[in-house]
Amino acid sequence: MTLPVYRLHGCKENGSLVIFGHGFPFSHVMWDRMFKSMESIPSFLDRYTMVAPDFRSMGIVDRQDSVDSPVCSVTTMADLADDMAELADQFHARQFFYCGLSMGSYVGWEIWNRYPDRLKGLIIADSNAGADSPEAAANRIKTALRVEQELSCRFLADAMAGKLFSPETLALNENVVQEYKAMVVSNNYQGVAAVARGMAQRSNFTDRLPEIDVPALVIGGQRDILSPPSSMESISQSMPNARHVVIPYAGHLSPMESPTAFAVAVKSFLDSVA
Numbered sequence: 193m194t195l196p197v198y199r200l201h202g203c204k205e206n207g208s209l210v211i212f213g214h215g216f217p218f219s220h221v222m223w224d225r226m227f228k229s230m231e232s233i234p235s236f237l238d239r240y241t242m243v244a245p246d247f248r249s250m251g252i253v254d255r256q257d258s259v260d261s262p263v264c265s266v267t268t269m270a271d272l273a274d275d276m277a278e279l280a281d282q283f284h285a286r287q288f289f290y291c292g293l294s295m296g297s298y299v300g301w302e303i304w305n306r307y308p309d310r311l312k313g314l315i316i317a318d319s320n321a322g323a324d325s326p327e328a329a330a331n332r333i334k335t336a337l338r339v340e341q342e343l344s345c346r347f348l349a350d351a352m353a354g355k356l357f358s359p360e361t362l363a364l365n366e367n368v369v370q371e372y373k374a375m376v377v378s379n380n381y382q383g384v385a386a387v388a389r390g391m392a393q394r395s396n397f398t399d400r401l402p403e404i405d406v407p408a409l410v411i412g413g414q415r416d417i418l419s420p421p422s423s424m425e426s427i428s429q430s431m432p433n434a435r436h437v438v439i440p441y442a443g444h445l446s447p448m449e450s451p452t453a454f455a456v457a458v459k460s461f462l463d464s465v466a
């Protein structure tokens with residue numbers, strides 16, 4: 193499958209490949225602010241080729257190359273991991289870094305599971321390593337049905353905003369909240385429904401964290417109530433080769449809320465491994 197890919201402008205062609213996987217129900221747009229910050233950090237663009245795809249059937253609805261999924265389809269985290277490996281092939285990269293936010297990190301665990309030799313480094317942002325409880329999985333199915341019935345992700349944009357952003361962002365950065373809403377509302381509801389079902393059946397990696405010895409950065413917002421710093425610290429402590437960074441005053445969407453702090457932490461990690 194050829195995925196639409198958004199490459200950081202000015203990026204060196206043959207730098208180490210870094211793939212950024214977005215969260216739910218977002219698209220590559222969630223990385224735009226961070227990419228903008230990276231442009232002003234010396235030697236970022238010289239060393240790395242940074243790409244942010246939209247996951248399968250997600251992203252802007254009227255895009256020519258968007259892939260239609262039949263109603264009730266399922267996109268598993270393993271499917272998305274396979275897509276990311278294929279994407280790295282398209283860049284002729286045998287090994288690559290992968291950075292995933294929340295759902296994007298569920299894909300990261302699966303990349304490690306399925307392609308351990310290809311992963312040069314893993315960035316787990318604002319996420320967890322567990323599986324859904326039966327109740328959470330049932331809610332995912334309801335969410336999938338509702339976006340399919342309404343032919344839109346609009347209700348998710350409103351329902352989730354209060355949980356995703358820090359109080360500081362909500363009070364002081366209305367632009368970020370508006371960008372987030374526009375991104376969610378324009379998302380392809382079919383792809384969103386399919387990954388909601390896929391997340392409901394994802395694997396639990398909690399007990400496997402001690403095996404994940406690839407260099408890792410575990411990073412998240414200080415005010416993230418969905419994946420709080422204490423949970424992120426515990427993930428980092430369980431992984432043999434991980435470090436933990438907290439982004440001050442950010443919530444669950446830390447790369448949108450504090451793009452420069454996020455970009456600096458990513459660069460320092462990449463430089464230490466590449």
Ligand code: MLT
Pocket residue numbers: 214215216217293294295296391418444
């Ligand atoms: C995300 O931001 O990707 C979601 O919070 C993930 C989830 O719903 O588990």
